[in-house]
Structure formats: structure tokens, C-alpha cells
Amino acid sequence: MARIEIDGITKTFGRTPVLRGIDLDVGSGEFLSLVGPSGCGKSTLLRIIAGLTREDRGAIRLAGAGVDHLPARDRDLAMVFQNYALYPHLTVAENIAVPLVMRRLTPAQRLPLVGRRLSGSRAAHAAIAADVARVAETLGIAALANRRPGELSGGQRQRVALGRAMVRRPKAFLMDEPLSNLDAKLRVEMRAEIAALHRRLETTFVYVTHDQAEAMTMSDRIAVMMDGSILQVGTPDEVYADPDDLRVAEFVGSPKINVIAADGPLAVALGLDVARVPDPMGLRLAFRAEAATLVDPTGAALAGPVVHLENFGGDLMVHLAIAAATALVVLRRDPHDPRPRIGETWGLSIRPDRLLAFDAAGQRLRSIVGRAA
Amino acid sequence: MTDMTIASTPAAPIATDRPRRPHEERAAWGLVAPAATLIVVILALPLIVVVALSLTDYQLGAKLWRFVGLANYADLAKDPVFWRSIANTALYAVAVVAGSTGLGLAVALMLQGTGALAPLWRTIFFLPVMASLVAMAIVWEFMLHPTFGLVNAVLGLVGVAPMNWLQNGATALPALAVIGVWQQFGFAMVLFLAGLSGIPTALYDAAEMDGAPSAWARFRLVTWPLLAPVTLFVVVISTIRSFQVFDTVHALTRGGPNKATEVLLYTMYAEGFEFFRTGRAAAIAVVFVAAMLVLTLTKVLVVEKRIPAR
Numbered sequence: 001m002a003r004i005e006i007d008g009i010t011k012t013f014g015r016t017p018v019l020r021g022i023d024l025d026v027g028s029g030e031f032l033s034l035v036g037p038s039g040c041g042k043s044t045l046l047r048i049i050a051g052l053t054r055e056d057r058g059a060i061r062l063a064g065a066g067v068d069h070l071p072a073r074d075r076d077l078a079m080v081f082q083n084y085a086l087y088p089h090l091t092v093a094e095n096i097a098v099p100l101v102m103r104r105l106t107p108a109q110r111l112p113l114v115g116r117r118l119s120g121s122r123a124a125h126a127a128i129a130a131d132v133a134r135v136a137e138t139l140g141i142a143a144l145a146n147r148r149p150g151e152l153s154g155g156q157r158q159r160v161a162l163g164r165a166m167v168r169r170p171k172a173f174l175m176d177e178p179l180s181n182l183d184a185k186l187r188v189e190m191r192a193e194i195a196a197l198h199r200r201l202e203t204t205f206v207y208v209t210h211d212q213a214e215a216m217t218m219s220d221r222i223a224v225m226m227d228g229s230i231l232q233v234g235t236p237d238e239v240y241a242d243p244d245d246l247r248v249a250e251f252v253g254s255p256k257i258n259v260i261a262a263d264g265p266l267a268v269a270l271g272l273d274v275a276r277v278p279d280p281m282g283l284r285l286a287f288r289a290e291a292a293t294l295v296d297p298t299g300a301a302l303a304g305p306v307v308h309l310e311n312f313g314g315d316l317m318v319h320l321a322i323a324a325a326t327a328l329v330v331l332r333r334d335p336h337d338p339r340p341r342i343g344e345t346w347g348l349s350i351r352p353d354r355l356l357a358f359d360a361a362g363q364r365l366r367s368i369v370g371r372a373a
Numbered sequence: 374m375t376d377m378t379i380a381s382t383p384a385a386p387i388a389t390d391r392p393r394r395p396h397e398e399r400a401a402w403g404l405v406a407p408a409a410t411l412i413v414v415i416l417a418l419p420l421i422v423v424v425a426l427s428l429t430d431y432q433l434g435a436k437l438w439r440f441v442g443l444a445n446y447a448d449l450a451k452d453p454v455f456w457r458s459i460a461n462t463a464l465y466a467v468a469v470v471a472g473s474t475g476l477g478l479a480v481a482l483m484l485q486g487t488g489a490l491a492p493l494w495r496t497i498f499f500l501p502v503m504a505s506l507v508a509m510a511i512v513w514e515f516m517l518h519p520t521f522g523l524v525n526a527v528l529g530l531v532g533v534a535p536m537n538w539l540q541n542g543a544t545a546l547p548a549l550a551v552i553g554v555w556q557q558f559g560f561a562m563v564l565f566l567a568g569l570s571g572i573p574t575a576l577y578d579a580a581e582m583d584g585a586p587s588a589w590a591r592f593r594l595v596t597w598p599l600l601a602p603v604t605l606f607v608v609v610i611s612t613i614r615s616f617q618v619f620d621t622v623h624a625l626t627r628g629g630p631n632k633a634t635e636v637l638l639y640t641m642y643a644e645g646f647e648f649f650r651t652g653r654a655a656a657i658a659v660v661f662v663a664a665m666l667v668l669t670l671t672k673v674l675v676v677e678k679r680i681p682a683r
């Protein structure tokens with residue numbers, strides 16, 4: 001359990017900058033997700049924290065101590081890999097035991113056959129077996145102890161990989177897209193399980209994912225990365241409802257946030273204080289699917305025909321074609337409310353406190369807030 | 374075209390429950406005939422002839438011969454030269470297999486991921502495999518020459534007295550084994566390089582995170598176990614190739630000095646084409662083929678069944 005301080009990390013592969021000065025502070029015992037589209041540098045950052053990749057510039061501190069000079073094995077971290085990286089020739093129990101075998105036994109004691117006959121070796125091996133059994137029990141894979149990874153399902157391999165990480169008490173857990181190879185149903189189950197694991201272990205977790213739903217549902221805080229930079233760090237509520245950048249707003253949340261290009265008149269019509277906008281050209285407004293309601297189109301600032309309905313049972317998504325919007329506008333409604341029909345034209349009424357304004361570069365304009373229309 | 378046809382046709386129906394019609398029967402035999410004929414003429418017939426010859430006292434060029442049963446084999450069993458030959462072949466094989474496998478693995482590990490020059494090195498180390506061994510044997514003969522050879526010259530620099538490597542009973546077989554290793558390790562290297570490239574790099578990352586303290590520990594934890602199928606394959610193949618040693622012996626030592634480098638195939642050659650005892654040579658050939666058969670079956674039954682676990 002340790003705090004991770006990341007200070008001005010840059011990394012370039014060849015001529016391609018992958019990380020452009022990353023500053024991040026992960027609190028002790030915190031669950032922090034690094035989320036972003038593929039190629040944003042999140043996995044590279046995780047590998048730099050782990051010590052598997054060396055940064056070009058910057059510094060990492062673990063529990064207050066600089067670790068930049070330490071190789072991965074001496075940083076006292078554990079990592080879960082995307083493809084699990086289990087040793088295919090070892091059984092489940094042997095896989096989980098590897099971190100203990102490597103750290104607790106001398107090179108002589110690790111030798112096959114003779115190793116077990118050395119003094120003190122029997123006790124050390126017994127202690128390792130006990131720890132492995134305890135972890136396997138916790139993860140519900142005790143019955144698989146003598147199987148090899150090739151005989152396991154994806155979910156079982158995932159548990160073995162978790163077991164190998166938690167059999168020690170590392171300073172922090174690093175997870176690199178651990179659920180991305182699982183099917184959708186199992187992914188949702190494992191999401192809850194990893195979150196529960198974090199609550200029980202009370203250890204620092206750094207979790208890399210491209211799936212914003214994983215980040216939203218599991219994290220204490222989320223760092224949204226794009227093009228080698230961190231755009232925003234905040235709680236799931238903050239990045240969802242109060243994004244700093246249009247790219248954050250668009251990346252987080254499902255369905256995707258609705259964006260409309262709003263020049264002067266439309267902004268006024270939506271009740272925005274346009275006088276305070278330095279450059280009204282390129283102003284963009286965004287709102288979540290649940291932040292607007294359907295109203296009578298006459299006199300509405302935004303109106304358009306319903307082109308598609310998606311019924312999820314608990315939610316009804318209404319897709320409207322609205323001229324000013326960059327894509328179809330999606331609204332979330334209760335399916336038990338009266339339903340609009342495809343082809344009908346409806347107006348939109350957006351909750352002014354949920355209307356987010358961004359400038360041409362995508363930066364949030366917090367000074368402009370909507371008034372009740 | 375063919376691929377598409379195969380892909381779009383749901384599993385070709387093989388009617389096993391229906392008796393084949395006569396024209397189908399004829400067509401089937403007709404289609405199999407060319408390959409079957411070749412197998413019989415090229416492989417089966419010569420083998421049968423050799424086995425038959427081994428049961429006679431036939432001598433090359435002789436007009437008369439008679440059936441002697443297993444007498445040739447009984448003679449071989451009592452012949453110290455034959456047993457010496459088997460022992461030498463086995464010693465040679467053990468040395469060459471261990472040497473070429475070990476050296477091949479070591480070179481492969483060094484060449485792995487060495488960037489732009491790796492293909493050049495790979496080609497250089499692979500050259501002996503493709504070179505004509507008889508020609509290379511002449512080169513080695515010069516290198517090992519007792520008075521002006523390179524080997525003695527270099528050893529002389531560190532104060533080792535010159536030796537007549539190929540004419541000394543204690544060094545002749547080891548010298549041939551060194552040449553065998555030199556010739557074969559490139560083959561092992563290529564296979565090991567292929568095997569190494571198949572090991573997921575994430576496993577090395579995992580070994581690093583799991584605290585493997587040294588390169589040796591990572592080798593023991595990841596590389597060696599994951600190369601096991603390749604290693605087994607290399608060992609079997611180079612055993613087969615080592616048993617076939619003949620050209621260096623023929624070019625450099627002719628089985629001498631004093632039978633020190635007498636190996637199975639050379640003994641067979643000497644019996645058949647120097648002493649013209651064809652029946653006896655055929656018996657040695659049968660023993661040799663039996664040994665090859667055992668090794669090949671090992672390869673098929675053990676090695677090819679072991680698909681590397683991923």
C-alpha cells in the first residue's frame with residue numbers, strides 16, 4: 001500500500017512521442033483508472049510505473065522513494081497482463097507460487113529435485129504452498145490447482161493471473177486491460193469482483209483500460225488520456241458531469257454525449273450568456289442523453305425528426321436528426337412514458353445546468369452557464 | 374480457386390456406408406497408382422533387396438551365392454570391429470548432439486534481437502549446414518595439419534605442443550566430432566531462433582514482475598521450458614544426422630588410426646566396396662536402418678505429438 005507520484009514523464013518511441021509530460025498522483029489505497037483510446041500511451045505509462053519500460057525524462061516515486069534506478073523486480077509491484085502471461089508449462093498452483101519462489105528461496109533452493117532437500121528448504125516450500133492455497137481459496141480456483149493454463153477458460157486464467165499478483169503483498173497492483181479478453185458477461189462479473197478485491201486488499205490499484213464503463217464502475221478516480229497527455233483526472237462523477245475537455249466528454253459515458261455546433265443566435269436561444277464568449281465562432285455545446293426532454297417543436301431552439309428508437313427495457317433511447325448536431329442526438333427516456341414515433345418531429349428542452357460549453361479547441365468554457373430558459 | 378471451393382463446400386461427403394461402385398473403385402486405384410508405384414520402386418524394393426542380400430553370402434561381382442540365413446548377423450555379433458564401430462558412432466552422436474544443440478542454443482540466444490546484423494550472422498552460421506562436407510573436410514584437413522595447420526599454430530601461441538589430431542587414436546574421433554558440431558549447430562540455431570521468436574514477450578515481463586532475479590532465472594523460468602518441444606526436435610534430428618556420419622570419416626581418417634574412427638556407415642562401406650562382402654554390408658545396413666527407424670518413430674510418436682502449450 002503506497003502512494004505513487006508521477007512527475008513529468010515523457011517517452012518517445014523512435015520519432016513518435018508517446019507520452020508528453022505526464023504528472024499524476026495516485027493516493028495510497030486508491031483505485032485509479034487510466035482510460036483512453038488505443039494508442040493514447042496509457043499502457044506505456046503503466047509499464048514505466050512498473051519499470052518494464054524506461055522513461056526518457058521525469059521521475060516516479062513509490063511510497064515517497066524514487067524508483068527510477070530500480071529494475072521492475074525490485075520495485076515491489078505486481079502486474080496483471082492483458083493476455084494473462086501465465087507460464088504455460090506450470091500448473092495453476094506453480095504459477096501462483098512463482099513470485100514467492102523467486103523472492104523467498106535462494107537460487108540453490110530453487111533447483112529442481114535437490115532444492116527441496118536443502119536446509120530450511122522444506123519449511124520455506126511449505127510456507128509457500130500454504131500462501132498459494134490461501135489465495136487460490138479466496139479466488140475460488142483451489143480445485144484447479146493442478147491444471148495447466150491451457151486447460152482453463154479465459155475467466156479461470158484471469159483468476160490465476162490475479163492470484164499470482166496478490167499472493168505477495170506488493171506496494172501496488174498494476175493492471176493492463178485485464179478484462180479485455182473476456183466475453184461481455186464475464187467482464188461485468190469480474191468488474192465487480194476486482195472492485196471487491198480492491199476494497200478488501202486496501203492496496204493501491206492502477207488500472208489501464210480502453211473501456212470507459214470499466215473505468216466508471218470500478219474507480220475512485222479516472223485519468224482520461226489522449227495522444228500522450230492526461231486531459232483530466234477526477235472522480236467518475238466529475239469526468240462524466242463536469243468534463244474539462246470536449247474529448248473527455250465524448251469519451252466518457254454511454255451513449256456518447258450529444259454535441260451541437262452553436263453559433264451566436266442558437267446559443268442565445270438556448271439561454272446562454274453569449275456576451276461572455278470571447279469567440280462565439282466554433283462554440284460547441286454538449287449535453288448528456290438524460291439532460292434533455294422532448295417538447296413541442298414549435299418555438300423550440302432545437303427540433304428534428306425521430307429517426308430511430310432503441311428499447312433496452314429499462315431505458316428507451318430516442319435518436320433525433322437535428323441540423324446543428326454533429327451526429328444524431330440521443331435522448332434517454334423511460335420506456336413506460338408515452339413513446340415518440342419514428343418520423344415525428346420533436347423539440348428539445350435541455351436542462352440549463354447540464355449544458356456544457358466548449359470553445360473551438362475543445363476547452364471547457366466554465367464561465368458560460370445557461371440560464372433557465 | 375481451390376481454396377474457395379473447399380471453403381464453400383460443407384465437408385466433402387465420404388460415403389463409408391455405401392459400397393463403392395466398380396468405376397469408383399478403378400478410379401481410386403488409378404489415382405493412387407503413381408505415388409504407390411514410386412514408393413514401392415524407390416523405397417520398398419531396395420529395402421527388400423537389402424534385407425534379402427543380408428541373408429546371403431553374395432560378394433560383389435560373384436556369379437554364385439547361397440542363402441546363409443542369419444549367419445551374417447551372427448558374424449557381426451562376434452566381430453569386435455562392428456562393436457567398436459557401434460560404440461564409436463554412439464560416442465560421436467552423443468558428442469555432436471550435445472555440442473551442436475548447446476552451441477546452437479547459445480548462438481540463437483545471442484543473435485535474438487541483435488538488430489540489423491542478425492540476418493548476416495544467421496547466414497554465416499548457417500553456411501556449414503549447406504556446404505559440401507567433403508569439400509569442407511579438405512579445409513579441416515589443412516587446418517588440422519600437424520606441421521602447418523592453423524589449429525596447431527594458434528594453440529602454439531598459448532604454448533600447447535603441436536599434435537597430429539587426425540592420426541592420434543585419442544584425438545581423431547573428438548576432432549571429427551568437433552567438425553560435426555561445426556557443421557550441424559547452424560541447423561539447431563535456426564530452429565531455436567524460430568522457437569525463441571514464438572515465446573510471448575509478456576512472459577518475460579511477467580518473470581521480471583515476479584522477481585526473477587537474474588537472466589539465468591528468467592531463462593530457467595521461461596525460455597528453457599517453452600523451448601522444450603524445439604529442443605526435443607533438434608536432439609532427435611541431430612541424432613539421426615550424427616548416425617549418418619560418413620563423408621568426414623572417408624575424407625579424413627578412413628576409419629583409422631587403428632579403427633579409432635570406425636563408424637557404422639564407414640564400416641558398411643568398407644565391407645561392401647573394399648572387401649566386397651556385400652551380404653555382410655547389407656546386414657550392417659539393416660542394423661543401421663533399424664536404428665534410424667527407432668529414432669524416426671521416436672520423432673513421430675513423441676516430438677510431433679507435443680504441441681507447444683500456449
